Amino acid sequence: MAEILFPALFLLMALGLPVAFAMAISVFLALSLGSSYPKIVVVKEMFAGLDSFPLLAVPFFVLAAELMTGGAITHHLLRFASQFVGHLRGGLGHANVISSTLFAGISGSALADAAGPGAMMVRMMEKGGYDRAYAGALTISSAVVGPIIPPSITMIIYAMQDQQVSVVSLFMAGILPGLLITAAMLATNAIMSARRGYRGADTRPGAGEMLRTSAMALPALMLIVLVVGGIRFGIFTPTEASVIAVFYALTCGMFIYRSLRLRDLPEIILRAALVSSAVLLILGAARAFAWVLIIEGIPQDLAATIIGWDLSPVMFLLAVNVLLLLFGLFMDPLPGVLILVPILAPISHALGIDPNHFAIVVIVNLTMGLATPPVGALIFVVSGATQMRPAALVRELPPFFLASIAVLLLLTFIPALSTWLPQVSGL
Known part of the structure; x- marks a missing residue:
């Protein structure tokens, strides 16, 4: 079946079919032309993939992010970030990065991050004298932190594929890598702003105004503390946290900010x-x-082949980095996690690699694919939201991509960046 499955998938994706339909149709063709299995298996397996209690967290976290966006949260987060860095050289760019990081702690989605505060920041940066394409590229690159800072939809899906990790441990493991990516984007923006002469605001807000702005942003920031803290201390599960996040976002929008009707x-x-x-x-x-891959024995054969190469853990991680970077050029993170993690995770465990360390390397790797052509979803989201040509955005991305690669290498060679917080948290 594999000789039909993969060509059909690549052909359908090349024709522009959405990845979900391309995978489902390729499976149907493989069963129809290469096996005697009944076609109802396709439907059965699709429903089996959705029959999971932890998966309920996905739509609720998405709804919480939409409620927060509709409830003026984006505006208050931008003002909160700008008051601290807006006066620095490249200040609006720094505010873009910081607001993306804060919003990531609410949405758990890179696409929501780019479409919400990101699109608004592009317009603000353009008015502040920044090149429009540069502002869009910075938005794309900073939105990558969305699935890495908890809560993260991608981490929830990953934990369902690898029994060696939990959603809580991945949430803890993602905090330092997410902040590291934020720092890398801030440094890159500082360098590019110095080269291009992007200046900051003339004056810094007074102490009274900063206190008022911080007070207005505090209810939104508390959602991050509520979700991560509640899960960490066992008050509620990630799925329950997602429901609580919805009610909290609704309360903020309707009764605190009073911008949601x-x-x-x-x-x-x-x-x-x-x-x-x-x-x-x-x-x-x-x-x-x-x-289909499991029935064909592809994961087992690939695992045996890689183990036969007798790679060291570091060389294996470097090989995984190359594989996932190439995979991410053509596939979104979620199908990447679902297809590759059941194959690669057991090999990493056999080599003695910490499960949380490997998970973060995989998630960061695949998430970077959202910002790389030819099918990087973030590029097209920002392009559509700002009415810019994708090619103009792509030309501005290389410095930020190099910064992301530097972070990825640090995460690969320094496991403690991913494992320290889960360990000190008792996870």
Whole structure:
């Protein structure tokens, strides 16, 4: 079946078919033309891939992010970030990066990060004298932190594929790498701003204004503490945390910021449903795709081959980096996790690599694919939101991509960046 499965998948994706439909159709063709299995297996495996309690967290976290965006959270986070760095050289760019990091702690999604505060920051940076394409590229690169800072939809899916890790341990493991990526983007923006002469605001806000701005942003920032702290201390599960996040976001938008009205809710719920449906379709199709791979024995054969190479743990991680960077050019992170983790994770465990360390390397790697052509979703989200040509954005991406590669290498060679927080947290 594999000789039909992979050519069909690549052909359908080359024709522009969405990845969920490409995977489902390729599985159906493989079963129809290369086996005697009943076709109903495709539907059965797709439903089996969605029949999971932890998976309920995905639509609720998406809805919480939509409610926060509709409830003026983006505006207050931008003002909060700008008051600390807006006066520095490249200050608006720094505010872009910091607001993306803060919003990542609410949305768990790179695409939501880019479409929400990112698109608004592009317009602000352009008015502040920044090149529009540069502002868009910075938004794309800083949004990569979305699935790495907890809560993270990608981490929830990863924990379902590898029983050696938990959602809580991955949430803890992602904090330092996420902050490291933020620092790398800030440094890159500082260097590029110095070269291009991008200046900051003329004056810094007074202490009174900073206190008022911080007070307005505090309810939004507390959501991050509520979700991560509640999960860490066992008050509620990640799925329960996602439901609490929805009610908290609703309360903030309607009663604290008073910018969310009842008549806004149907549109917000519809947007969240569309995003959640797209994610769940990918998960279901990837489960069917992975089933065919297992039936064909491809993971087992590949694992035996790689183990036969007698690679050291570091060389294995470097090989995984190259593989995933190439894979990310053509595939989104979620199907990448669903297809590759069941194959690669057991090998990493056999080599003695810490499961949280390996998980973060994989997640950061695949997430970087969202910002790389030819199918980088972040490029097209920002392009559509700002009415810019994708080619103009791509030309500005290399410095930020190199910074991301530097972070990836640090995460590869220094496991403590991913394992220290889970260890001190008793996870």
